[in-house]
Amino acid sequence: MLQPRKTKHRKTFKGKMKGISQRGHTIAFGSFAIKTMDEKFITSRQIEAARIAATRFMKREGQMWIRIFPDKPITKKPAEVRMGKGKGAVEYWVAPVKPGRILFELEGVTLDVAQEALRLAAQKLPVRTKFIVRRDFVQA
Amino acid sequence: MKSLEIKGALRTELGTKHAIHLRREGQVPCVVYGGEAPIHFSADTAAFRTLAYTPDVYAVTINLGSKSVKAVMMDLQFHPVTDAILHVDFMELVDGKAVQVDIPISLMGVARGVRNGGRMKQNLRKLSVKALPMNLPANIEINISDLRIGQSIKVEDLKKTGDFEFINSGGAVIVSIATSRKVVADEEEDEDAPEASSEANEAAAEA
Numbered sequence: 263m264l265q266p267r268k269t270k271h272r273k274t275f276k277g278k279m280k281g282i283s284q285r286g287h288t289i290a291f292g293s294f295a296i297k298t299m300d301e302k303f304i305t306s307r308q309i310e311a312a313r314i315a316a317t318r319f320m321k322r323e324g325q326m327w328i329r330i331f332p333d334k335p336i337t338k339k340p341a342e343v344r345m346g347k348g349k350g351a352v353e354y355w356v357a358p359v360k361p362g363r364i365l366f367e368l369e370g371v372t373l374d375v376a377q378e379a380l381r382l383a384a385q386k387l388p389v390r391t392k393f394i395v396r397r398d399f400v401q402a
Numbered sequence: 403m404k405s406l407e408i409k410g411a412l413r414t415e416l417g418t419k420h421a422i423h424l425r426r427e428g429q430v431p432c433v434v435y436g437g438e439a440p441i442h443f444s445a446d447t448a449a450f451r452t453l454a455y456t457p458d459v460y461a462v463t464i465n466l467g468s469k470s471v472k473a474v475m476m477d478l479q480f481h482p483v484t485d486a487i488l489h490v491d492f493m494e495l496v497d498g499k500a501v502q503v504d505i506p507i508s509l510m511g512v513a514r515g516v517r518n519g520g521r522m523k524q525n526l527r528k529l530s531v532k533a534l535p536m537n538l539p540a541n542i543e544i545n546i547s548d549l550r551i552g553q554s555i556k557v558e559d560l561k562k563t564g565d566f567e568f569i570n571s572g573g574a575v576i577v578s579i580a581t582s583r584k585v586v587a588d589e590e591e592d593e594d595a596p597e598a599s600s601e602a603n604e605a606a607a608e609a
Contacts, residue, residue, distance in 0.1 A: 287482035299483065322583075362482030370521070394485065397478075398457035398506070398527070 263306040265355045266333050273337050273349055283362035289396050291327045292369035294376035296383065299390040303356035304365075306332040312383035316366065319379040324370030330357040365391065373401055403540045406453060406460045410445040411467070421489070430487050434464060434473050436501065437494035441471060450487055454478055457506040457527070459540070462492065472535075474503050495535035502569060504528040505539055507576060511547030515579030519586050520551040526576045529557065533566030546577055551585060554578035 279301040289295045309328060316326060332355035339350035359365070366383055368376045377393055384391040413420070413431065421431045429444040443466055453460055453475055464471045473492035481488055493501055506528050516522050529542055544555060558572035 283482050288480070297483075397455050397480075400457060 263310045263355075264328070264332050265306055266331075269333075269335070273335055273352060277334075277358065279358055279360055281360060283360040286329055286364055287362040289364060289367060289394065290329075292325070292367035293396045293399050294369070294371075294373070294380065295329075295364050295367040295394050296380045296391040297362055297364050297394060298359045298387075299361055299392055301358075301360045302389045303334070303336070303358055304330060304332070304387060304389070305336075306355045306357075308387055309357065311386040312366065315386050316368070316379040316383040319382050320368075320371055320375060323375070324368055327367040327369075329364045329367060330359060332357040334358055359389065403461045403538055404458055405463065407463045407465060408445050408449045408453075409465045410443040410449075413442040413444055416442055425486075425488070430490055432464075432490040432492060434471055434492040434494050436473075436499075437471070437496060441466070441494075445490075447487060450490065454487060454490075459503055459505055459538070461495065461535075461538075464492065474501065474538075476503075497535065500532055500534055501538070502530055502532045503538060505531045506541050508541045508543050509577060510543050510545045513546045513549040513577075513579050515549055515551035515553065518551060519582060519584035520579040521582045522546075522577060522579055524577045526557075526570070526574060529576075530569035531566045532569055533564070537565040539564055539566060544576065549577070549579050551579050551581050 283298075287297065309330065309332060313326065313328060320326070334356050335352040336354050336356055337350040338353035365387070366380060368379065371379065373395070380391075380393055410432065411429075413424075424431050424444050428447050430447050430450060431442070431444050434441040434443070443464065445464075453462065459474060462473050462475065464473060471492075472495045474495060475490060476493045477491035479488040479490075480486065493503075495501060507524075507526060509524070513520070513522055531538065531542075533539075542560070544560065546555065549555065554575045555577050556572065557568050557570045557574045557576060560568065560576075
């Protein structure tokens with residue numbers, strides 16, 4: 263699963279997710295992509311599950327790019343522990359996404375295969391997604 | 403180069419506030435630069451259907467009522483969520499003044515390496531070309547039928563077919579054929595180098 267090798271700070275604040283994506287909202291590598299319509303934290307487990315679902319359908323054909331990285335640590339206190347005594351331990355990592363953010367890109371497969379592969383990937387994600395095609399894509 | 407005509411209206415009031423009003427009315431704010439002075443105009447969203455969603459470069463005649471301007475599209479801005487066209491940039495085509503335009507690459511034929519099971523990877527879909535407006539090519543055709551596994555075509559390998567120059571770095575790879583698990587032996591390739599293949603077989607047998 264994806265997670266940073268090293269971090270400047272072990273734990274972070276929750277933060278706020280306001281507005282729409284100001285970067286990472288255009289297709290950069292492939293011909294097909296899915297973008298999020300919601301703002302949410304996407305966990306590294308969800309990203310990995312989506313990646314496996316898509317690549318399994320593509321049967322090792324084509325290439326896939328993951329356009330988000332879970333670099334935000336989420337902490338959690340153990341069960342049955344009283345409040346206080348400091349912040350909990352890092353439990354998992356998330357990628358905060360805002361509407362418009364490209365999540366996955368595909369290349370080297372047909373439009374139908376890409377559509378189905380990304381549909382399967384989207385089912386593993388906690389956000390509504392939209393399938394998009396590169397604007398100058400021409401179907402062979 | 404293909405041509406297209408767009409009917410537009412000059413914008414007198416500029417700025418974000420007025421651009422938002424225009425978009426609400428189904429218009430797209432546009433600008434033409436590269437001439438004497440920038441011209442701000444707006445056109446109907448439907449007018450960009452052909453222009454925006456194609457790899458082809460069009461020589462666009464912008465009809466602004468009193469005058470018309472010949473230009474090429476330089477940049478497009480889309481809304482991050484709705485993918486609606488927000489703004490379009492045009493570069494005016496002035497006779498005798500060279501322009502730099504991204505021209506689409508069209509690959510001709512099926513690569514020999516792909517027929518043998520290799521995987522084709524196209525790194526560049528467009529090439530930056532600098533030329534006078536009358537010399538701008540519609541597309542750049544590259545024949546890849548002789549490309550074998552492990553080979554690639556770079557910008558410096560392209561033959562000059564017209565009066566234009568490539569702006570991209572000469573070492574930039576346009577298309578390459580990578581090996582894959584499905585690779586089958588190329589018969590002609592084996593005939594070319596029988597000694598090399600026999601040596602490889604011997605080495606494999608020893609291992």
